[in-house]
Amino acid sequence: MEIKSNYNTELEGKIALVTGGTKGIGKAIAERLYQAGAVVIVTARNEPELENTKTHFIAADLTVANDVLKLEEQIAEKFGTIDILINNVGGLTTPGGGYKVLTDSHWENELELNLISAIRLDRTLLPKMQEKKSGVIIHISSVAGKQALWNLNLAYAVSKAALNSYSKALSTEVASDGIRVITVAPGATKTPPMLKFVEDFALSSGIKNEDAEKELMKHVGGVPMGRMAEPEEVADLVGFLVSPRASYLTGSIYAIDGGSLPVI
Known part of the structure; x- marks a missing residue:
């Protein structure tokens, strides 16, 4: 099967929803999908500081079940259904220090934000994708899901590992539906958030920001490429994965980490 693509129009006619789409990786992904011709809806708890005329904003807190239902209603009313989710x-909200400092509330909040919110939204939006026999869902996880650092991100890493497992199982369930x-x-x-994390780590350790960044890279075993990723680099990978060029890809986890994971 020959697939021909114009990268500037390959998502024309598609409607995409990007959660957490007003900052960082989410914002970069929204911009990338817009550039490829998609109609892009972004959602976050709070409206962006600067208005973005390229995307359609709907406020929602995805850790609240009722907000997810309201989001689905607004999407159905204004756009019908979506093709790309x-x-x-997500995010790291818990303190470092290992299991002793993590309370039940810490664990519950981290799982709610990084796992349950995605499950809840999938469960709400998937049925319409199944009806039309097409759709792409991308779960943004983290290399922490494969390499937990007990003293920095234990609960976060566990929540992302669970997201990886859920995503794989879901891919198998809905592949025959064209999703x-x-x-x-x-x-x-x-x-x-990452720059703030580095800043806080530097402050608590009494070192400069650049030294804190190097120290954090050492914690993950080093980054062979010697730098952090730019959000646009992650967005470019997502842009490819949701495109027709990736039509035979499903169920996989794609690490974009500058080579930091010490595993195959």
Whole structure:
């Protein structure tokens, strides 16, 4: 089967939803899909500081079940259904220090944000994708899901590992319905939360930001490429995976980490 693509128009006629789409990786993905011709809806808890005329914003807190239902209603009313779902909402919200410092609340909040929110949204939007026998779902995970650092991101890493497993199982369940489900696992990426994490680590350790960044890279075994990823680099990978050029890809996890994972 020959597939010909114009990268500037290959998503024309497609409607995409990017969660957490106002900052960092989510914002870069929204921009990339727009450039490829898609109509892009972004959702986040709060409206972006600067209006973006390229995308359509709908406020929603995906850790709240009722907000997800309202989001689905607004999408159905304004756009009908979606073709591409980018589950990007997530983040590291728990303290470092290992199991002793993590309370039940820490674990529950991390799982709600990084796992349950994606499951909840998939469950809400998947039926219409199944009806039309097409769709692509991308779960934005993390290399932490394969390499947990007990003293930095234990609960976060566990939640992302669970997301990886869920995404793989879902891909198998819905493949026969014409729906592809793929996981993208970025490593350290220059997003506002990551830069804030580096800054806080530097402050608590009494070192400079650049030294804190180097120290964090050592924790993950080093980054052979010697730098963090730019959000646009992650977005370019996602742009390919949702395109017709990736039509035979599903169920896989794609790490984009500058070579940091010490495993095959």
